[in-house]
Amino acid sequence: MVALWLVALPAAAQDATWNLNPTESGPILGTVDYSNVANWTPAIVPTGTATFGVTNNSSLAFSLLGTTTSVGGWTFNAGASAYTFTLGSVFFGQVLTFNGAGIVINGGSATINSITDHAASEIHFLNTSTAGSATITNSGTLSFSDSSTAGSATIVNDYLTGSTIGFANTSTAGNAAITNNSILQFGDSSTAGNASIRNNFFMDFYNASTAGHARIIENGFLIFHDTSTAGNATITNIGGSAMRFQDSSTAGNATIINNFDLAFVNSSTAGNATITTNSGGTTVIQDTASGGTARFILNGTGALDLTGLRTGGTTAGSIEGDGTVQLGANTLTVGGNDLSTTFSGIITPISGVFSGNGGLIKVGTGTLTLTGINTYTGGTTFSSGTLSVSADANLGDRFGRLIFDGGTLEVSGAGFTSSRSVQIGSNGGTVQADTGSLALSGVISDLGGATGAVTKTGNGTLVLSGNNTYSGGTIINAGMLQLSGAGTLGATSATTTVNAGGTLDLGGTTQTQAALTLAGGTLQNGSLNGAISSTGGTIDGLAGAASLNATAGTTFINGTNTFTGGTTVTNATLTVNGSLSDPTIAAGGLLNGTGAVGDTTIQSGGTFAPGSGTPGTSMTVNGNLAFQSGALYVVAVNPSTASSANVTGSATLGGATVNAAFANGNYISKQYTILSAGSVSGTFGALTNTNLPANFTDTLSYDATHAYLNLALNFTPPPSGPTAPNFGSGLSLNQQAVANTLVNYFNTTGGIPMVYGTLTPAGLTQASGELATGSQQTTFDAMNLFLGLLTDPFMNRSGGAASEPGASGYAEEGDPNAYAATSKTNAFAMFTKAAPVPFVQRWSVWAAGYGGSRSTSGNAIVESNDTTSSVYGTAVGADYLFSPNTIVGFAAAGGGTNFSVVNSGSGRSDLFQAGAYIRHTEGAAYITAALAYGWQDITTNRAVTVAGIDQLRAEFNANTYSGRVEGGYRFVAPWTGGIGITPYAAGQFTTFDLPGYAELAVVGSSAFALAYAAKSVTDVRSELGFRTDKSFAMADGLLTLRTRFAWAHDYDPDRSIAATFQALPGASFVVNGAAQASDSVLTTASIDMKWRNGWSAAATFEGEFSGVTSSYAGKGVVRYTW
Known part of the structure; x- marks a missing residue:
C-alpha cells in the first residue's frame, strides 16, 4: 500500500539516466548499486522513467537497506548495453514494482533475476505496464495486475517452493514465453493471451479467467475451476499429473490433445472444444459434467469414460476415431455440432468394474458412421441426422431396440438382417438402404401414443417380415419396401404413399390399408385391400379388393392385375400394357396401351387411344366397348397401318369423335382399319385429324365388324373441301395431267408415296x-x-x-x-x-x-x-x-x-x-x-x-x-x-x-x-x-x-x-x-x-x-x- 501511495504523489515521479561510469558498488560482489544516487544523472534514484544506455558496468543490484523499489518504467535506448538486474539475496527479500510504462527495450537487453531463500523477493507489474521483451527468472513472486501484460517477455518460474506467477484483474500473458516450474495462476478476468506456456508443475485458471489463444504444453497439473474457460487455446497434455475442468468451467473452443488424463467434473463442460485423446490417454466426464458440443477424437487405446456420470447421460458434439467410448449406465447423445464423422472403435457399457445399460442417441444434421462391433445394451435412438451402419453389430447388443423419432438409419454395403424391436415416435423415422437390403423381422410399433410414419429412402431394399402395428403410415421415397411372410404395413387403419423412385413390393402377401397414394412410384406383386389414389406410377401384378382412382399424371398397368374394386380415370392417363378389368374413363381421362381390358366405358370427355401411340399397335377389349357422345377415339396413322382396338364383344360407337393423328412418313394408304369387333353398332360422329398430309381428305366407313378410315387424294378440291388445300382457280393442264395420274395411281394401288401425294402446284410443275x-x-x-x-x-x-x-x-x-x-x-x-x-x-x-x-x-x-x-x-x-x-x-x-x-x-x-x-x-x-x-x-x-x-x-x-x-x-x-x-x-x-x-x-x-x-x-x-x-x-x-x-x-x-x-x-x-x-x-x-x-x-x-x-x-x- 505504501508503494501504491508513493506512485500517486506527482512530486515522487522523477526521471534519471544510468551513468556511463557508475562508481558505487552494489551489495553483491561484481555489481553496482541501483539504489545509490551517485550512479544516476541527475543524482536521484528515478521513480518515473529510468533510462539506460551504454555503460561500463551493466550488472545492477538493489541496496539491502531499501527493500522496496518503485519505478514507472525502464527504457533501454538503442545501442544500450546488456543489463542484468539482481533482486534480493538468500537472506533478504526485495520488492520491485512497475507502475507506469513498464519495460521498454529499444536496444540492448534486460535480464531480471529474483533470488529468494528465507525471504521472498517480489516483482509487480501494475496499471498498464508491460514486461516488454525482458528475460525474467522468478524465484519469489511475479504478479501482473490491473491491465498489465507480460508482453513478449521470456519468463521462467523457478523450481523453489513458493515461487509464484500470478495474473489478476484483466491482465494478460500477452505473447510471452512462460516456463512454469512451480505455480502459475490466472484469476479474475485475466487471460493467457497468445502466450506460449509450458507447465511443469501447477497451473490454475480460476474465477472468470481464460486461456485465450495460448499454446500450452501441460506436463504437470492443469486445472480450470469456477467459471474459467480454455477459450481458444491449444493445449497438449503430455503427462505429469492430470488436467481437470471442475466447478462450472468450460473447455470453450479450445483444441486439446490429451495423451494422459483429462477430466470434466462437477458441472464443467467440454463446450465446443476439439478434444483428441490418443493411446494411453483417457477423457473422463463425471458427476454432472457435460460433453457439450465438443468434437471427441479417440485414437488407439484412447477412451472417453462416461461411467461416473450421475445425470444418466451426457452429450457429445461428435465422436470419431478408433478408440473406446465407455457408457456404463449412461446414454450418450451425439451429433450436436452437425459434423459428419466415422467412429470405428467400440461403444461399450463397461469401464473397469462398472457396467450398465447405456444407450446412444443420434441428434444433429450430420452423419455418424459406426463401423465397430459395439456392445452397448441400451438401444439406439434416431432423433435427427443420420446414423450409418453396415452390420447389425454396429448398433450395439442384438437385443437393443431401435427408436425412431425424426432421425435416419442408413444401411450401407450389402446390408444385414436384424430381429430388433423397432418403435416409431411422433416424428417418425427413416430407413435409408443405399444399395443392399435391411431385413427387419422384429415388430415395428408405436412409441407410446405416437403416430409417426416409417419412411424408406435410398436405392436399396427394406424387407419387413414382422407383424407390425405402427399406425403412422408408410412413405416410400426411393428404392423398395418389400413385405415378406407375415410382414405387414402396420395398422390396417394406416395409409401408404409410394412416391416417384419408390417401389412397394407386397411380396405375395395380402395387405389392408385405409388408403394408398401412388405418386409416381410402383405397386406390385401381391394383394391389396384398400382404395388406391394415383397421380402417376405403375401397378404390376395386383390382386385383392383394391380400387383405383387415377386423378392426375400417367398410371401404367403392367402384368396381370385382377383387383376387383374397379378403375376410374379422371383428368389422368391410364396406360395398360398388361391386363386390367372393366375401366371407366371419365372426362379428361385417357386410356391407352397395348394390353387388355375388360368391359370398357368411355364417358363424355374421355379419350380412348388404343396402342402405344405407334401406328399398328392395338389394345384388346375382352368384352364390350361403349362410347358415349362427346367421347374421343384417337388413332395413330402411319404410311401403312393405324392403331386400333380389338373388341371381342360389341362396340357401341355412340357418335364419338374420331381423331386421326398422322405420323410423318414417306407413304400413305387409301384405307385403314381402326376398330374390329364382334359387332359394330352405331357410327362415330365428327372426324378430326392431326397432321393430315396436304391434298388428302379423310372419311369414315363401316361394315358389320369394322370401322375404317378412308383417304382421298385430290389436288384441286372445291373451296368447301374439309382439309385439303384450295389452289384458287385450279390447276393448269400440265399440273392437272400430273395430278390425274397420281390420283389414279393412288386409287388403283391403294397407296402412294407421300412425296407425290403432297405436291403443290409448283411441285406438280417440277414433276x-x-x-x-x-x-x-x-x-x-x-x-x-x-x-x-x-x-x-x-x-x-x-x-x-x-x-x-x-x-x-x-x-x-x-x-x-x-x-x-x-x-x-x-x-x-x-x-x-x-x-x-x-x-x-x-x-x-x-x-x-x-x-x-x-x-x-x-x-x-x-x-x-x-x-x-x-x-x-x-x-x-x-x-x-x-x-x-x-x-x-x-x-x-x-x-x-x-x-x-x-x-x-x-x-x-x-x-x-x-x-x-x-x-x-x-x-x-x-x-x-x-x-x-x-x-x-x-x-x-x-x-x-x-x-x-x-x-x-x-x-x-x-x-x-x-x-x-x-x-x-x-x-x-x-x-x-x-x-x-x-x-x-x-x-x-x-x-x-x-x-x-x-x-x-x-x-x-x-x-x-x-x-x-x-x-x-x-x-x-x-x-x-x-x-x-x-x-x-x-x-x-x-x-x-x-x-x-x-x-x-x-x-x-x-x-x-x-x-x-x-x-x-x-x-x-x-x-x-x-x-x-x-x-x-x-x-x-x-x-x-x-x-x-x-x-x-x-x-x-x-x-x-x-x-x-x-x-x-x-x-x-x-x-x-x-
Whole structure:
C-alpha cells in the first residue's frame, strides 16, 4: 500500500539516466548499486522513467537497506548495453514494482533475476505496464495486475517452493514465453493471451479467467475451476499429473490433445472444444459434467469414460476415431455440432468394474458412421441426422431396440438382417438402404401414443417380415419396401404413399390399408385391400379388393392385375400394357396401351387411344366397348397401318369423335382399319385429324365388324373441301395431267408415296418434266436453218461468182432474177458489147456458218414455261451445174444446240446434218427442193426441289428427216433502176424421231425421274411471201442486196411428250411444252458479192416473229466456182 501511495504523489515521479561510469558498488560482489544516487544523472534514484544506455558496468543490484523499489518504467535506448538486474539475496527479500510504462527495450537487453531463500523477493507489474521483451527468472513472486501484460517477455518460474506467477484483474500473458516450474495462476478476468506456456508443475485458471489463444504444453497439473474457460487455446497434455475442468468451467473452443488424463467434473463442460485423446490417454466426464458440443477424437487405446456420470447421460458434439467410448449406465447423445464423422472403435457399457445399460442417441444434421462391433445394451435412438451402419453389430447388443423419432438409419454395403424391436415416435423415422437390403423381422410399433410414419429412402431394399402395428403410415421415397411372410404395413387403419423412385413390393402377401397414394412410384406383386389414389406410377401384378382412382399424371398397368374394386380415370392417363378389368374413363381421362381390358366405358370427355401411340399397335377389349357422345377415339396413322382396338364383344360407337393423328412418313394408304369387333353398332360422329398430309381428305366407313378410315387424294378440291388445300382457280393442264395420274395411281394401288401425294402446284410443275419438250423445237429450228441454207437464192449459181472467169454483168446466166424482159444473152451482150459466152458445165464448192436463237413464251392455260433455244453449225457443200438452168448439190454440217425451260432445266446436243438440193430455172420462174437428215446426241439436266435437291439427267440419240420445196416467179419493178420482186410459195416438213429414254438421278433421289415414251412428230409448214433483189455493178464484180417478207403457217405447233414416273409403274401422263404460234412473219435481209475470179460471199440475217415467238438467225457463206 505504501508503494501504491508513493506512485500517486506527482512530486515522487522523477526521471534519471544510468551513468556511463557508475562508481558505487552494489551489495553483491561484481555489481553496482541501483539504489545509490551517485550512479544516476541527475543524482536521484528515478521513480518515473529510468533510462539506460551504454555503460561500463551493466550488472545492477538493489541496496539491502531499501527493500522496496518503485519505478514507472525502464527504457533501454538503442545501442544500450546488456543489463542484468539482481533482486534480493538468500537472506533478504526485495520488492520491485512497475507502475507506469513498464519495460521498454529499444536496444540492448534486460535480464531480471529474483533470488529468494528465507525471504521472498517480489516483482509487480501494475496499471498498464508491460514486461516488454525482458528475460525474467522468478524465484519469489511475479504478479501482473490491473491491465498489465507480460508482453513478449521470456519468463521462467523457478523450481523453489513458493515461487509464484500470478495474473489478476484483466491482465494478460500477452505473447510471452512462460516456463512454469512451480505455480502459475490466472484469476479474475485475466487471460493467457497468445502466450506460449509450458507447465511443469501447477497451473490454475480460476474465477472468470481464460486461456485465450495460448499454446500450452501441460506436463504437470492443469486445472480450470469456477467459471474459467480454455477459450481458444491449444493445449497438449503430455503427462505429469492430470488436467481437470471442475466447478462450472468450460473447455470453450479450445483444441486439446490429451495423451494422459483429462477430466470434466462437477458441472464443467467440454463446450465446443476439439478434444483428441490418443493411446494411453483417457477423457473422463463425471458427476454432472457435460460433453457439450465438443468434437471427441479417440485414437488407439484412447477412451472417453462416461461411467461416473450421475445425470444418466451426457452429450457429445461428435465422436470419431478408433478408440473406446465407455457408457456404463449412461446414454450418450451425439451429433450436436452437425459434423459428419466415422467412429470405428467400440461403444461399450463397461469401464473397469462398472457396467450398465447405456444407450446412444443420434441428434444433429450430420452423419455418424459406426463401423465397430459395439456392445452397448441400451438401444439406439434416431432423433435427427443420420446414423450409418453396415452390420447389425454396429448398433450395439442384438437385443437393443431401435427408436425412431425424426432421425435416419442408413444401411450401407450389402446390408444385414436384424430381429430388433423397432418403435416409431411422433416424428417418425427413416430407413435409408443405399444399395443392399435391411431385413427387419422384429415388430415395428408405436412409441407410446405416437403416430409417426416409417419412411424408406435410398436405392436399396427394406424387407419387413414382422407383424407390425405402427399406425403412422408408410412413405416410400426411393428404392423398395418389400413385405415378406407375415410382414405387414402396420395398422390396417394406416395409409401408404409410394412416391416417384419408390417401389412397394407386397411380396405375395395380402395387405389392408385405409388408403394408398401412388405418386409416381410402383405397386406390385401381391394383394391389396384398400382404395388406391394415383397421380402417376405403375401397378404390376395386383390382386385383392383394391380400387383405383387415377386423378392426375400417367398410371401404367403392367402384368396381370385382377383387383376387383374397379378403375376410374379422371383428368389422368391410364396406360395398360398388361391386363386390367372393366375401366371407366371419365372426362379428361385417357386410356391407352397395348394390353387388355375388360368391359370398357368411355364417358363424355374421355379419350380412348388404343396402342402405344405407334401406328399398328392395338389394345384388346375382352368384352364390350361403349362410347358415349362427346367421347374421343384417337388413332395413330402411319404410311401403312393405324392403331386400333380389338373388341371381342360389341362396340357401341355412340357418335364419338374420331381423331386421326398422322405420323410423318414417306407413304400413305387409301384405307385403314381402326376398330374390329364382334359387332359394330352405331357410327362415330365428327372426324378430326392431326397432321393430315396436304391434298388428302379423310372419311369414315363401316361394315358389320369394322370401322375404317378412308383417304382421298385430290389436288384441286372445291373451296368447301374439309382439309385439303384450295389452289384458287385450279390447276393448269400440265399440273392437272400430273395430278390425274397420281390420283389414279393412288386409287388403283391403294397407296402412294407421300412425296407425290403432297405436291403443290409448283411441285406438280417440277414433276411434269416439261424440259423434255425443249429438244423438239430446237431440232425443228436446226433443220429449218439447214434447209434454208440449201435453198437460199445465194445457193443458185447466181449466188456464187460469175458463171465464168472474165464475164461480168448484172445477172448471171441461168439466174431467175435476171431481167424477164430480155434474154440472158442479150443482157450479157449489152454489158460486155461482145458475143455471149457458151455454156460450160462446172463445179463450185462452198462453206457456211450459221446459227440462231429462239424465245418462246409459255402458255398460261397449259402452264407451260418460257423456252429458249439456240443452234449453231458449220456446213460445207458442193454443187454441179448440169445445164444453164439446173444445179444439183449436196452438203454436210456439224454443230450443236442448247435449250432451256424456265424453272425446268436445260439441255444440249451435238448435231450432224447432211442434205442434197436441186434448183431449176425456167425464164423468170424457178423451183428448188432439198432433203436433209439430222442426227443428235442429246443431254438434258433438270432439278427437282420438292424434297431436297434431285439432279436428274437423260442422255439419248435422235434422228430427224426434213424436206422443202419452193417455187416463185421474178418480176422487175421499174423503181430506182429496176428492183427484182419474186413472189414465192414453199412447203416444208420435219419429222423428229425421239427414242424412248429415261432419266437417272446424279444427285439426290430418283423419285421424280421420268421415263419418256418414243415419239415421231412431224411438223409441216407452208410459206407465202416475196423476195426482192437489187444488183450493182462493181469494179471487179457484182453486188446484190436481197430481202424477204413472208407468212408462215405451222400445221403442228404443239410440243408435247408422254412421260411415266419410273418409281410409280403405270403413272403416265402427257406434258406440253411451250407451243409455237400457228402463224408467224418471216423477214430476211442479205448482201452478197460475186467476184470475177470465181469467189463469192454472202451474209444473211433472218427473223421470225409471232405472238409467242421471237427468233433471230444469221449465216455467212463463201463459195468458189471453177
